[in-house]
Amino acid sequence: MIRTLLALNGALIRGALAFVLTTQDDIEVVAEVDRAEDIGTALRMQRPDVAVADVSLFGAGVLSTAVASSEPLPVLVLVDPRRPRVLGDALRARCQRLGFLGSDVAPERVVEAVRRLACGGSVMDADLVVAALSRDNPLTEREVEVLEIAAEGWPVVEIASKLSLSAGTVRNHLSRIAGKTGARTRIEAIRIAREKGWI
Template sequence: MNGALIRGALAFVLTTQEDIEVVAEVERAEDIAPALRAQRPDVAVADVKLFGAGMLSGRTVATEPPPVLVLVDPRRPRVLGDALRAQCQRLGFLGSDAAPERLVDAVRRLASGGSVVDADLVVAALSRDNPLTPREVEVLEIAAEGWPVMEIASKLSLSPGTVRNHLCRIAGKTGARTRIEAVRIAREEGWI
């Protein structure tokens, strides 16, 4: 889904509240620290994908960073680890599919010094097993090397249609839109 559309929808939901003002929206991770320095918000809301380079740490913000509500795709809860390793002191975690009321409540709780942890995300992050069958793992490992469907089929003595079916099921199980994304997700999760 389009990042600008999601950001706009989040901003709209938050601005409908009398006690919440959206002071900035940024598209790229490298724009976060300058926006935090310039706007000094009470709470920042960020997609978990923006973590990794310490973008919300005190080192890059040059002041005490605000609490951060981290939105996590519930289909990929293991990426919580990246956010947990970030050096921001106060993090809250909420599924990116949460109802608007939960988002508003989470922002208010963080602003008042409370904590926010979506228990379902934590449980999923700790217990998610590999959803791929052994054959799907084989198909994806070969696909990860860049081989086209015909070559994958030949290497595994399968028909091209069967390989396409496996790739389709893999995409569904990983929540990926492309084969490359499925490979990336499976590697991040430790499935291949």
């Protein structure tokens, strides 16, 4: 029996996937979480064989921690095909125990991927790989950090505090971001960067 943890945002999607997985004779859903702070507890208490995670909820850092532990856990990462940047980051970091599928795939592909990862196999959506490697992001890593925090609605002073920067430096980053995206406002820069898959 493949003990599976679901770390997904949205009760409806998580519940539907849990239903599909539990109809399989060889898969058992042992935990469902929708907050990053709950994943560690679920891992310790339920000791799953595989996790299925929505990267937009947990982020690559949390997933990398899971696969870098002394007993690495295979994680199937569901990635929004319109925002494949995280896949590009993982490919460059050479994460060994991560599998990737688009979040819009048929449930049967998730079932198959869980089985493959549990057996030590690999899972990689070819369309995601092409998208991740073909989208050149003109923003620096720091500019991406600034824009991601700005996208949450934080003012310049709060962005500066969160990144241990001066407010002037944050304004400079936002100005360069506007130039690189061709945006006239911060909101427009955020929209363009999301559409391009840069954040």
